Amino acid sequence: MSLQACLASRKDCSGKGRPLLMEDILDICKATHQAAPSNSLFVVLPDGESYKGGIYSYDEKGLNLITDEEKTSFCMELYPELTEKKPIELKELIRVGLTWQYLSLKVESKGFGVSQRARPPKKFNKLINKKLDQDKLLLYSVAVRLQDRGALLEGSLEPLKKKLEEGIHLLTTPNCYVNRAIYDNQYKGVPLDEAIFNQVELKSSDPTSLHEISQLLWACQGENDHATHGNRDALEKNGYGRVHASGCAGYAVYPIVFVDELADLPKGAYFYNPIGFSALNRWIRIEDKVYYDHLLHNYASSNPKSEIEKEFGIKYSNYVILLCVDRKKPCSGFIHSKIGKAFMDPACWAEIEAGMALAGLQLQANALGLRWKKVIFSNPDDPKYSTMFNLNSAEQSINNMAKKLVNLPKNERLSLKGNLVPAVLFYLE
Numbered sequence: 001m002s003l004q005a006c007l008a009s010r011k012d013c014s015g016k017g018r019p020l021l022m023e024d025i026l027d028i029c030k031a032t033h034q035a036a037p038s039n040s041l042f043v044v045l046p047d048g049e050s051y052k053g054g055i056y057s058y059d060e061k062g063l064n065l066i067t068d069e070e071k072t073s074f075c076m077e078l079y080p081e082l083t084e085k086k087p088i089e090l091k092e093l094i095r096v097g098l099t100w101q102y103l104s105l106k107v108e109s110k111g112f113g114v115s116q117r118a119r120p121p122k123k124f125n126k127l128i129n130k131k132l133d134q135d136k137l138l139l140y141s142v143a144v145r146l147q148d149r150g151a152l153l154e155g156s157l158e159p160l161k162k163k164l165e166e167g168i169h170l171l172t173t174p175n176c177y178v179n180r181a182i183y184d185n186q187y188k189g190v191p192l193d194e195a196i197f198n199q200v201e202l203k204s205s206d207p208t209s210l211h212e213i214s215q216l217l218w219a220c221q222g223e224n225d226h227a228t229h230g231n232r233d234a235l236e237k238n239g240y241g242r243v244h245a246s247g248c249a250g251y252a253v254y255p256i257v258f259v260d261e262l263a264d265l266p267k268g269a270y271f272y273n274p275i276g277f278s279a280l281n282r283w284i285r286i287e288d289k290v291y292y293d294h295l296l297h298n299y300a301s302s303n304p305k306s307e308i309e310k311e312f313g314i315k316y317s318n319y320v321i322l323l324c325v326d327r328k329k330p331c332s333g334f335i336h337s338k339i340g341k342a343f344m345d346p347a348c349w350a351e352i353e354a355g356m357a358l359a360g361l362q363l364q365a366n367a368l369g370l371r372w373k374k375v376i377f378s379n380p381d382d383p384k385y386s387t388m389f390n391l392n393s394a395e396q397s398i399n400n401m402a403k404k405l406v407n408l409p410k411n412e413r414l415s416l417k418g419n420l421v422p423a424v425l426f427y428l429e
Helices: 003-009 022-033 090-109 122-132 175-180 192-197 211-221 232-238 305-312 338-343 349-368 383-388 391-404
Strands: 041-045 054-059 062-067 076-080 112-117 141-146 168-170 253-259 268-273 283-286 289-292 295-300 319-326 372-376 420-428
Touching: 003 090, 003 175, 003 192, 003 211, 003 349, 022 041, 022 054, 022 062, 022 076, 022 090, 022 192, 041 122, 054 122, 062 122, 076 090, 090 112, 090 141, 090 192, 090 349, 090 372, 090 420, 192 349, 211 253, 211 268, 211 319, 211 349, 253 349, 253 391, 253 420, 268 391, 295 391, 305 383, 319 349, 349 372, 349 420, 383 391, 391 420
Parallel strands: none
Antiparallel strands: 041 054, 041 076, 054 062, 076 141, 112 141, 168 295, 253 268, 253 319, 268 295, 283 289, 319 420, 372 420
């Protein structure tokens, strides 16, 4: 299965679990471990035909049983390794998100589903630390389950007719949606394992085309189902969403692009709008042509390239992508109910979600054969970054955009609740 096909069909699932074959478990663990090869994974299994259920650690040497005192009712659960250290560093939370997304996509490619379990497992933490005599901390997990979602269903509404205002720039259609290929089961693309384990033949970034930035941004934060937008009940029932998971559809990540040279885009600062004009119908009609509905919005004419390169000691080519988070945004809607609070712990969720978005950038860049690097902020709350990236203007523009949308989702997941905090800088060499 290709990377983009996995992104386009990734959905949270609530199906029951069953024991997997050991070869599938090892295949999933190997691909997931590639997100952070220097760290271990903790894997919780049920009793299988050829293995004992329990809590295992996984590294490049394979699975090692820690204890069989606790098992899981799912196909498997996975927890990235963390050391019990508070506050947890941003780079560690980013790594958790990276690991989750690699797992989710690999599991999707094998025909299973996943669901996030967003409360620290106190019993597992206590058991592992007792058995290993260490200070490991398991934060949140991803459970692998049987898929209970139907096939992708394209929305049948007539595309909205729109006129582009100044400062709004259409991006190209994600490859998997061109000519309905993903719906007709005809999309090929780059195999997921090739994007995970091997870079495609390396090439230079092309400043004359919007294609690569369109593909990167969609893989980072785009949407992946076309039939149920704007309806939370339908969301829970049908599982639509973004290409990465979020706490109760809170979606706390906001990609910002600083353009120096890219197609016919003026130099300046832009924020990515993955839901387009309507948040409901994935296609729009402009004059006589139909386009996929995802956009860049220009919010400032300034381009702080020299400041960015000096501050971080980097050199980048045509543009740089900044992943910002809104820490007050995660888990909107459901989390504020009594039931939601019993199931969700929003602490650190935005930062983990930034790691999932970063995974999409990394894997799509690999699939496109691009050389890339990343910088994880060591002090993201430093006010100098708000000034450098003109984040106040970005916040105002994002909230103004949300007010203009048609079919605004009921859980209000599109506008900011807090301030933007920079998390990761991603750039092409």
